[in-house]
Amino acid sequence: xxxxxxxxxxxxxxxxxxxxxxxxxxxxxxxxxxxxxxxxxxxxxxxxxxxxxxxxxxxxxxxxxxxxxxxxxxxxxxxxxxxxxxxxxxxxxxxxxxxxxxxxxxxxxxxxxxxxxxxxxxxxxxxxxxxxxxxxxxxxxxxxxxxxxxxxxxxxxxxxxxxxxxxxxxxxxxxxxxxxxxxxxxxxxxxxxxxxxxxxxxxxxxxxxxxxxxxxxxxxxxxxxxxxxxxxxxxxxxxxxxxxxxxxxxxxxxxxxxxxxxxxxxxxxxxxxxxxxxxxxxxxxxxxxxxxxxx
Amino acid sequence: xxxxxxxxxxxxxxxxxxxxxxxxxxxxxxxxxxxxxxxxxxxxxxxxxxxxxxxxxxxxxxxxxxxxxxxxxxxxxxxxxxxxxxxxxxxxxxxxxxxxxxxxxxxxxxxxxxxxxxxxxxxxxxxxxxxxxxxxxxxxxxxxxxxxxxxxxxxxxxxxxxxxxxxxxxxxxxxxxxxxxxxxxxxxxxxxxxxxxxxxxxxxxxxxxxxxxxxxxxxxxxxxxxxxxxxxxxxxxxxxxxxxxxx
Numbered sequence: 001x002x003x004x005x006x007x008x009x010x011x012x013x014x015x016x017x018x019x020x021x022x023x024x025x026x027x028x029x030x031x032x033x034x035x036x037x038x039x040x041x042x043x044x045x046x047x048x049x050x051x052x053x054x055x056x057x058x059x060x061x062x063x064x065x066x067x068x069x070x071x072x073x074x075x076x077x078x079x080x081x082x083x084x085x086x087x088x089x090x091x092x093x094x095x096x097x098x099x100x101x102x103x104x105x106x107x108x109x110x111x112x113x114x115x116x117x118x119x120x121x122x123x124x125x126x127x128x129x130x131x132x133x134x135x136x137x138x139x140x141x142x143x144x145x146x147x148x149x150x151x152x153x154x155x156x157x158x159x160x161x162x163x164x165x166x167x168x169x170x171x172x173x174x175x176x177x178x179x180x181x182x183x184x185x186x187x188x189x190x191x192x193x194x195x196x197x198x199x200x201x202x203x204x205x206x207x208x209x210x211x212x213x214x215x216x217x218x219x220x221x222x223x224x225x226x227x228x229x230x231x232x233x234x235x236x237x238x239x240x241x242x243x244x245x246x247x248x249x250x251x252x253x254x255x256x257x258x259x260x261x262x263x264x265x266x267x268x269x270x271x272x273x274x275x276x277x278x279x280x281x282x283x284x285x286x287x288x289x290x291x292x293x294x295x
Numbered sequence: 296x297x298x299x300x301x302x303x304x305x306x307x308x309x310x311x312x313x314x315x316x317x318x319x320x321x322x323x324x325x326x327x328x329x330x331x332x333x334x335x336x337x338x339x340x341x342x343x344x345x346x347x348x349x350x351x352x353x354x355x356x357x358x359x360x361x362x363x364x365x366x367x368x369x370x371x372x373x374x375x376x377x378x379x380x381x382x383x384x385x386x387x388x389x390x391x392x393x394x395x396x397x398x399x400x401x402x403x404x405x406x407x408x409x410x411x412x413x414x415x416x417x418x419x420x421x422x423x424x425x426x427x428x429x430x431x432x433x434x435x436x437x438x439x440x441x442x443x444x445x446x447x448x449x450x451x452x453x454x455x456x457x458x459x460x461x462x463x464x465x466x467x468x469x470x471x472x473x474x475x476x477x478x479x480x481x482x483x484x485x486x487x488x489x490x491x492x493x494x495x496x497x498x499x500x501x502x503x504x505x506x507x508x509x510x511x512x513x514x515x516x517x518x519x520x521x522x523x524x525x526x527x528x529x530x531x532x533x534x535x536x537x538x539x540x541x542x
Contacts, residue, residue, distance in 0.1 A: 048374050052414035056489045059417075076374020082297050089374055114301045117370025120341065121333040123300065126314075159326035160316040196326075229325040 016041035017069040017103040021260040021281040023274045024236075025070075030060040032271050034067075040278050042069040042103060044261050048076045050100075051092045065100060071215065071261070072102040076118065079138045079152065080111035080125035094145050104215055104259075106151040106184045107142065109135065109172070124157045127164035127171040132178070139179040151214045153184040156192040156221075156234030168193075173209045183209065185258070186217040187248050188240070192232040201247055210255035218248055218281060219263040237266035240277055248281070252288040260285065304331055305367055338366045338379070345380045345410055348463045349387075349403045352396060361390055377414060380407055398454035398476060405456055405482070405493070408448065412484055412491035415446050420487050420536040429541035437514025441507050441532070442540040448484040449501050449508075457482040457495040487536035494535065499523040 016022070020041030025033075033043075043064060050061050064070075074093060077085055097105055110122035125131050142150055154172060166174070176183060185208065194201040220238025224231040240248075240262065252258065262277045296314070303311035309320070317323040339362040343350050350358040365386045371379040384404035393399050421429075430436050450457075457480050462470040481501045483494045496504070499520040506516035517525055532538055 048376065051375050052377065053416035054486075054489070055414045059489050078374075086374075092375075111297065112374065114297050116301055116305065117372050118374050119301070119304065119334045120337045120371065120374075120376060121330060123297075123304075123330060126296070158329040159323070161314055162316055163314065224325075224329065226325050226328075229322050231326065231329060233329060 017071070017259050021262060021278045021285070022069075022071065023262045023278060024264050025061070025064065026264070026268055027057060027060070028268050029271050030056075030064070034060070034063055037067055038271065038275055040068075040275065041259070042071055042261075044071040044073050044263070045102075047072045047074045047093050047096055047105075051096060061100075070100055070102045071104040071106070072097060072100065074105065074107040075122070076112060076120075077107050077138075077142060078111045078113040078118075079107050079142070080109060080123070080131065080135055081113050081138070082111070082134070083113075085138055085141050086113065090142070090145050097146055097148075104151055104184075105146055105148065106153055106215065108153045109155050109175070122155060124155060124159070124161070126161040127166040127168060129165075132166070132171060132174055135175055136179040139175070139181050143179070143181065149180065149182050151182040151184040153186050153217065154189050154193075154208075156186070156189040158196055158231055158233075160197055169204065169207050169209075176209055176212045181212075182214040183212045184215045184217060185210070185213045185251065186219070186263075187251060188217065188219040188221055188244050188263075189234060191241075191244050191247060192221050192234045195230075195232045201243075202250060205247060205251045205254065208251075210251070213255060213258055216248070216251070216258045216260045217263045218244060218260060218277070220244075235266065236263055239269070239273065240280075245280070245284075249284050249288075252284060253291070256292055257285045257288050303327065304334055305370075307331070335363060335366060338371070339363060341371075341376045341379050342366075342383065345377070346383065346403050346406050348406055348460055349399060351463055352399060352402060352459075353393065357392075361387070361393065364390070377410065383407065398452070398456050398459070401452045401454055401456050402460065405450065405452075405460060408450070408484060409491045409493060412446055412448070412486050413489070415486060417486075417489065418444055418446070418539065420444060421538045421541065422536075423533060426533055426538060426541065435514075437512065439513045440510065440540075440542045441513055441516075441538055442542070443504070443507055443532070443537045444485055444487060444539055446486055447504070447508060447537060449496075449504055450482045450484060451501070452480055452482070454478070455480045457493055460493060461495070483535075485535065485537055492535075497522065500528055500531075503528055 022040055022042035022044055025043040025045050050057055052058055108122050111125060112119050112121060112123060190201045190204050194204055218240045219236045220240055221232045222235045222238060224233050260281045262274055264274060299311045312320060312323045315323045315327060317326060339359050342362045365383055369382050384400045384407060387393050387400040387403050433439060455474055455476050455478050458474055481496050481498055483496045484491055499518045499522055502518035503516055
């Protein structure tokens with residue numbers, strides 16, 4: 001197993017990322033962020049939105065980077081794809097990471113690119129040995145290129161494959177062991193996926209390899225309107241719901257405090273609403289830290 | 296395995312269904328449809344973001360139906376979604392239902408060009424003082440070579456799409472109604488700040504700017520056109536911050 005420097009606890013011990021929660025960075029908020037410098041730990045970007053040579057997105061990102069820590073979340077590397085990672089795209093991502101020095105780089109346990117092109121969605125992988133080896137090869141390729149450990153996010157899924165012969169948890173645990181990657185635990189994805197396959201999200205959290213978790217995502221979801229099969233959709237366009245807050249508290253009680261993102265991509269609310277969710281996450285984290293301290 | 300999945304995503308067939316857990320085909324269909332819907336909606340939304348004026352010209356419903364057909368046979372080739380839509384203008388040109396809007400493809404090409412230009416690197420340009428100094432230092436300004444921003448482009452269309460684009464962008468609805476569209480128009484596309492900008496220019500200015508871009512000296516770039524005003528044209532190049540060097 002290759003060994004890469006993990007996000008340094010020492011270098012960032014006094015920084016925002018570890019101690020205070022963050023929000024997704026969206027163009028609609030650039031001016032408000034720079035004018036008001038809100039008190040939060042970090043901003044998370046989708047790496048693929050910031051790969052151009054110039055233009056407003058890049059300009060405002062670097063202004064914001066002067067004031068805040070950034071985490072970079074890849075949405076297009078296609079870790080679960082059937083071919084090696086696209087070298088041209090990977091080189092652009094490496095350049096961004098070198099320029100930006102994000103606290104974390106994360107990607108998804110999913111695929112999005114095939115011979116026909118890029119599907120712009122996070123498509124599901126089967127949980128079997130050949131997929132596991134392929135995913136680990138791709139994580140190796142990514143970690144070697146970035147020269148750092150990456151975090152891989154548990155997926156939101158809408159069906160299971162017949163030929164999966166591992167559970168999602170066993171697959172993820174084996175992926176961590178074999179590739180040396182860390183994990184991004186998306187609690188909303190746990191709620192969505194467990195609901196969609198009628199599983200217990202608390203059981204999922206209790207068996208998740210939490211020692212590898214370097215970051216948490218909290219987001220909102222919607223209910224699919226189809227009348228025949230009840231499905232939750234990972235839409236990132238609502239506030240974090242009560243079930244997800246309860247799962248979050250349960251997860252932290254089990255594994256201890258972790259850096260946390262309020263992830264919002266659509267139906268953007270006034271920025272104060274996201275700040276209120278950041279504060280809610282920080283309150284949970286403080287309680288957990290106090291509990292650990294007294295224990 | 297992804298082959299069947301990809302084909303079922305794009306072509307609404309069910310060859311991937313045997314791989315999916317589910318009691319009935321209806322259940323498999325509903326579950327798989329979440330991905331189909333995500334792919335099409337996200338890519339159609341991406342095109343709507345890249346081509347807002349094109350969308351306004353034909354309305355949401357028509358645009359989304361046209362975009363859906365484009366997506367089906369033209370997936371993005373890169374995960375950088377702002378680069379998507381390179382072939383969209385050509386697709387529109389051959390999309391028969393859009394024939395009644397003959398300038399639609401030119402508008403899409405224009406919007407694509409502007410967005411691509413916006414994403415190019417920023418480049419320093421000369422300020423007023425630097426330009427005055429350069430002109431003051433020579434006896435015959437006609438010998439000066441004025442270098443423009445390297446990304447500067449001149450576009451000519453058979454339709455007044457530049458005026459139409461600006462009227463839509465500035466939400467001048469009364470102007471849109473009175474525009475004569477069936478007329479040639481020349482446009483200058485350049486990026487001197489964070490965003491690319493479009494200006495409608497005269498045919499004489501097109502000649503002047505093209506000659507400067509070719510590297511001709513100022514005196515040699517002046518078009519043989521009685522309507523051309525050198526002072527006013529230079530003032531515009533300065534106001535638009537297009538000059539990068541004067542030698």
